[in-house]
Amino acid sequence: MPELQLREALRAAMTEEMERDENVFLLGEEVAEYNGAYKVSEGMLAQFGPKRIIDTPISELGFSGVAIGAALKGLRPIVEFMTWNFAFVGIDQIISNAAKIRYMSGGQLKVPIVFRGANGSAGQLGATHSTSVESIYSVFPGLKVISVSNPDDAYGLLKSSIRDDDPVIFCESEVMFGLKGEVELGKDRLIPIGKARIGREGSDVTLVAWNKSYWTAMRAAEELAKEGISAEVIDPRTIRPLDIDAILGSVAKTNRLVIVDEANPFASVASEITYQVQERAFDRLDAPILRVTSQDIPAPYAKNLIEAYVPQVHEIVEACRSVSYVA
Amino acid sequence: MAIPVEMPKMSDTMVEGVLAAWLVDEGAKVSSGDVIAQVETDKATMDLEAYDDGVLLKKMVDAGGSVPIGGLIAVLGKEGEDIAAVLAKYGSGDGASASAAPAKAEAAVMLSAETLAAAAETPGDPTTLTLPADGGRVKASPLARSMAKEMGVDLSAVKGSGPEGRIVKRDVEAAQSAPAVAPAPVAAAPAPPRAATPSEGDEVRPNSSMRKAIARRLSESKFSAPHFYLTVDVDMEAASAFRGDLNVLAEKQGKAKVSFNDLITKACAVALRNHPYVNGSWSADAITLHQDVHVAIAVAMEDGLITPVVRHADRKGLAQIAEETRDLATRARDKKLAPDEFEGSTFTTSNLGMFGIAEFTSIINPPNVAILAIGAIRNVPVVKDGAVVPGKVMTLTLSCDHRVVDGAKGAAFLVDVQKYLEQPLTMLL
Numbered sequence: 116m117p118e119l120q121l122r123e124a125l126r127a128a129m130t131e132e133m134e135r136d137e138n139v140f141l142l143g144e145e146v147a148e149y150n151g152a153y154k155v156s157e158g159m160l161a162q163f164g165p166k167r168i169i170d171t172p173i174s175e176l177g178f179s180g181v182a183i184g185a186a187l188k189g190l191r192p193i194v195e196f197m198t199w200n201f202a203f204v205g206i207d208q209i210i211s212n213a214a215k216i217r218y219m220s221g222g223q224l225k226v227p228i229v230f231r232g233a234n235g236s237a238g239q240l241g242a243t244h245s246t247s248v249e250s251i252y253s254v255f256p257g258l259k260v261i262s263v264s265n266p267d268d269a270y271g272l273l274k275s276s277i278r279d280d281d282p283v284i285f286c287e288s289e290v291m292f293g294l295k296g297e298v299e300l301g302k303d304r305l306i307p308i309g310k311a312r313i314g315r316e317g318s319d320v321t322l323v324a325w326n327k328s329y330w331t332a333m334r335a336a337e338e339l340a341k342e343g344i345s346a347e348v349i350d351p352r353t354i355r356p357l358d359i360d361a362i363l364g365s366v367a368k369t370n371r372l373v374i375v376d377e378a379n380p381f382a383s384v385a386s387e388i389t390y391q392v393q394e395r396a397f398d399r400l401d402a403p404i405l406r407v408t409s410q411d412i413p414a415p416y417a418k419n420l421i422e423a424y425v426p427q428v429h430e431i432v433e434a435c436r437s438v439s440y441v442a
Numbered sequence: 443m444a445i446p447v448e449m450p451k452m453s454d455t456m457v458e459g460v461l462a463a464w465l466v467d468e469g470a471k472v473s474s475g476d477v478i479a480q481v482e483t484d485k486a487t488m489d490l491e492a493y494d495d496g497v498l499l500k501k502m503v504d505a506g507g508s509v510p511i512g513g514l515i516a517v518l519g520k521e522g523e524d525i526a527a528v529l530a531k532y533g534s535g536d537g538a539s540a541s542a543a544p545a546k547a548e549a550a551v552m553l554s555a556e557t558l559a560a561a562a563e564t565p566g567d568p569t570t571l572t573l574p575a576d577g578g579r580v581k582a583s584p585l586a587r588s589m590a591k592e593m594g595v596d597l598s599a600v601k602g603s604g605p606e607g608r609i610v611k612r613d614v615e616a617a618q619s620a621p622a623v624a625p626a627p628v629a630a631a632p633a634p635p636r637a638a639t640p641s642e643g644d645e646v647r648p649n650s651s652m653r654k655a656i657a658r659r660l661s662e663s664k665f666s667a668p669h670f671y672l673t674v675d676v677d678m679e680a681a682s683a684f685r686g687d688l689n690v691l692a693e694k695q696g697k698a699k700v701s702f703n704d705l706i707t708k709a710c711a712v713a714l715r716n717h718p719y720v721n722g723s724w725s726a727d728a729i730t731l732h733q734d735v736h737v738a739i740a741v742a743m744e745d746g747l748i749t750p751v752v753r754h755a756d757r758k759g760l761a762q763i764a765e766e767t768r769d770l771a772t773r774a775r776d777k778k779l780a781p782d783e784f785e786g787s788t789f790t791t792s793n794l795g796m797f798g799i800a801e802f803t804s805i806i807n808p809p810n811v812a813i814l815a816i817g818a819i820r821n822v823p824v825v826k827d828g829a830v831v832p833g834k835v836m837t838l839t840l841s842c843d844h845r846v847v848d849g850a851k852g853a854a855f856l857v858d859v860q861k862y863l864e865q866p867l868t869m870l871l
Contacts, residue, residue, distance in 0.1 A: 370585050370611060397584045398584050398585060398587070398588035399584070399585055399588075400583060400584045400585055401583045401584075401585040401586065401610050401611040402583060402604075402610065440603065440604050440605075440610055440612070
């Protein structure tokens with residue numbers, strides 16, 4: 116299997132879907148002439164021309180609305196946000212229109228659209244450019260939310276998202292665009308939305324983590340293995356609809372759950388998973404469910420502080436020890 | 443350190459209890475499980491049991507006084523011990539008052555949790571704090587609770603290794619692999635279900651902890667261990683003469699008189715040495731064949747029964763078995779047994795012969811796998827050498843747990859017991 120960077124996997128998925136369906140097009144800031152702020156769309160303007168690879172002004176509310184209108188008229192737009200932080204300017208279009216029109220029209224209208232971009236912190240970018248948005252968009256029925264951790268999942272899930280008839284929020288990561296991994300290419304290589312992946316099998320504690328926190332969890336699992344604690348790492352990949360059965364199945368085996376979520380803790384995806392697991396697997400829990408999240412403050416700027424702000428390997432290790440009742 | 447005795451939450455709706463009567467005086471020794479007072483709640487008058495061994499150092503409330511849940515009722519400890527620290531913790535020298543607000547009661551409960559934790563950490567402290575005083579609430583993880591329910595493990599007897607004594611998975615697993623024998627009742631049926639709405643004039647007696655233990659353990663035994671029963675008649679002519687001779691000697695030497703029951707204890711113990719499965723115990727993974735022979739004897743009490751254990755009965759002489767059994771039975775009736783005196787049996791006998799019962803079947807006393815039900819010695823005609831003559835016959839019925847003891851194994855054991863009793867000298871060899 117070829118080894119691709121995350122950005123190359125995303126590009127391959129978009130290119131193949133645009134070749135497959137002429138209604139698919141890409142729009143966003145710097146996606147065309149500049150070949151993408153993070154070079155995800157490199158070469159796509161040359162291949163597809165300016166009608167299908169469209170540079171937009173810095174006006175997220177405007178181009179999100181244009182894309183939703185296009186989707187309502189039968190096209191299948193891919194909207195690239197340079198980062199999800201900038202999408203806050205356009206969030207009204209996403210939550211008031213994209214998420215709700217199918218419902219409000221009694222199913223007469225649909226909004227097949229993918230909003231994609233970099234999510235979460237990426238070093239010293241300050242408080243306003245470091246937000247993890249999965250929980251924010253997961254609040255709204257009508258949106259699907261995907262957050263990927265590796266090139267293969269990015270490839271297969273982006274293709275599924277483009278073909279999906281509902282609006283999909285697709286979360287990537289600035290620090291992972293260069294991440295390499297084997298990708299199983301194929302015109303119809305679709306990874307189903309709503310299916311988790313077991314990243315590492317284990318028997319003592321279940322770790323749920325996604326996006327770049329998945330890798331922090333995997334490093335923690337390695338540390339734990341040295342101490343004789345066998346951690347199972349589950350990457351839900353899709354946040355909504357959540358593959359809760361995969362998590363429950365693992366918890367039934369390990370009786371312990373630690374969730375790693377780069378968002379701020381209050382009303383986070385970690386909170387929701389905790390709720391669902393205690394509701395359905397209360398009698399299988401041998402310890403309170405713990406979560407490791409970013410600190411409950413706006414992201415700091417200083418290097419040492421931003422590093423301490425996001426979930427750390429040692430925090431995950433400690434949480435796993437705690438739920439295993441190991442001092 | 444001194445141990446506070448608090449007003450427990452005895453019913454869901456109880457907020458305070460009236461100390462109806464003291465049953466123990468200041469300065470008296472009490473053991474865990476002793477009823478030290480009676481408490482009137484909104485529902486009923488209930489026994490207040492001590493959870494610890496010690497001396498009742500101080501009563502904090504007079505009979506008739508009311509105390510909120512978690513309020514201090516009394517202080518236990520060693521004789522002459524300083525109780526100032528306990529009194530200070532409860533913020534008063536004269537117990538809790540009837541007007542204490544619920545918030546105060548809660549504070550008292552929290553203090554008591556600290557006290558308990560401190561006591562549990564003190565090395566060498568003779569008290570074992572298995573039941574927290576906040577109304578008997580057991581802290582356990584949800585998994586531990588469901589496992590305990592499935593396995594029939596009594597969580598109140600399990601010591602938690604998690605934070606603040608929380609019972610977790612590994613504690614239940616440990617308790618399951620080394621089952622603790624709680625007061626083990628035998629040969630009694632579980633209490634019948636109580637009528638949901640008693641009619642006027644009915645007497646409603648809240649279940650004592652012993653009654654609950656009997657109900658739980660015997661149901662567990664009867665529902666999970668597949669019982670089968672073997673019955674044999676024993677000619678007690680020789681045993682009767684043998685016992686007569688022995689007791690002439692015993693009297694001369696000032697030793698305890700040997701009862702028929704003591705002979706049966708000895709016969710069972712000697713036979714168990716040769717029948718390891720009958721002296722075993724069951725768990726899902728393995729059968730344990732116990733090396734030592736500890737014979738428990740069911741003793742009736744006013745509110746139930748208990749099974750004190752004659753340890754190493756196979757190695758003890760009849761006089762010693764007689765003396766120990768008499769002592770254990772007396773103290774059992776007075777509720778003065780220490781837990782290690784009624785725990786750890788490998789086999790149990792139950793005797794209803796004194797009531798004239800000819801024969802009966804017993805429920806196995808877990809974790810044993812067999813129990814012997816002993817009937818009365820009856821003067822009946824028997825056939826000997828082709829002639830009908832007066833005889834002394836006793837019927838023994840062995841209940842076996844088929845998971846461990848198969849029919850042939852149980853029969854071989856019971857026939858050995860019969861032989862030892864019919865030729866008593868052989869059990870001395």
